Amino acid sequence: MLYLMLIYKDDAKLEAATTEEKAAHGKGYGELNAFLTESNGVNRGTATWPANITTVRMRDGEMTTSDRPYVETGERVGGFFLIDAEDVDAAIKIAERVPDVRYGAVEIRPVKV
Numbered sequence: 001m002l003y004l005m006l007i008y009k010d011d012a013k014l015e016a017a018t019t020e021e022k023a024a025h026g027k028g029y030g031e032l033n034a035f036l037t038e039s040n041g042v043n044r045g046t047a048t049w050p051a052n053i054t055t056v057r058m059r060d061g062e063m064t065t066s067d068r069p070y071v072e073t074g075e076r077v078g079g080f081f082l083i084d085a086e087d088v089d090a091a092i093k094i095a096e097r098v099p100d101v102r103y104g105a106v107e108i109r110p111v112k113v
Helices: 011-015 019-039 088-095
Strands: 002-009 054-059 062-066 076-084 104-112
Touching: 002 088, 054 088, 088 104
Parallel strands: none
Antiparallel strands: 002 076, 002 104, 054 062, 054 104
């Protein structure tokens, strides 16, 4: 199934990160892009709204998910990509690899083609 991954970021949180955390953030995007290129080609479709939305965040080292599309104050859309995943659980595993999940959230929306 196709999923739209909306990346929400909070620039203030990223700005407060250490030099090492910022370097890991940049490296993480390089690794994510390589992974997506190798295993999850980009496709086209229409994302659902607002049903069946899952949001993934990491706070205090713990990954959490919620079944709502709401973002926190200060977060804004920083990017998006489309993946082909077996189910929402597989999509969540990919969302956990997005570096901005530590500074914002990744919203997962099923896509109908």
